[in-house]
Amino acid sequence: MAQIVVFMPCIIYIETSTNVCSVAISQNSQLLFEKSSLEGPSHAALLGVFIEEALAVLEKRKQRPDAIAVSSGPGSYTGLRIGVSMAKGLCFGYGIPLIAVPTLDIVASKAIRKIENTGESLYCAMLDARRMEVYAALYDRDMNQVRETQADIVTAETYESFLKDRKVYFVGNGASKCKEIILSPNAIFPDQIDPLASDMIFLAEKRYEVGDFQDAAYFEPFYLKEFVATIAKNKVLGNS
Secondary structure: OOOOOOOOOEEEEEEOOOOOEEEEEEEOOEEEEEEEEOOOOOHHHHHHHHHHHHHHHHHHOOOOOOEEEEEOOOOOHHHHHHHHHHHHHHHHHHOOOEEEEOHHHHHHHHHHHHOOOOOOOEEEEEEEEEOOEEEEEEEOOOOOEEEEEEEEEOOOOOOHHHHOOOOEEEEOOOOHHHOOOOOOOOEEOOOOOOOOHHHHHHHHHHHHHOOOOEOOOOOOOOOOOOOOOOOOHHHHOOOO
């Protein structure tokens, strides 16, 4: 009986949606290369260097990438623009497809893997926007999106309906500033979880398998930067 060989792609991953700049490579779901900097928003200077190092690894292995996966937002406007521009250039240069992975999916997926929990708990992935504003989405443990991505102005009542009868883990770089505002006993704030390029592997490979690709010529990040309304910070904090 002939042995069935399952093809698993070689993918380069780019994550620049926050202050972290990160690049990785996987082959057959295994991490081949990873380089990250958590020292601040220096994407313009670091991303090209990290990509050169990643391509050198592939050249040494006599391989070429089958796809480029990029964190697609929401997040930092400048960071997303730099990351997507690099991803598009690689796609055009190699003639390979572009995979877009929503940033909040990356945060939620990482949190679910790290936090040992069963039951009906939810995961609220948050990215810092400005003042008491965040980009957020809620997920169950199976990565089903319970509430779609929105731009939220955080008050004590913002997530009240989700906190009434279950625990909610607030994760991502927007969560820490909400800790003193969301006081429900069901609100849990684990250590900060930053999205890294290597956290995209499972999510991107699933998209590759089903041919969920973007048109590199027209793709734009999901900035979600416009807020419909604002609330004065002193009112959010409950001060008079």
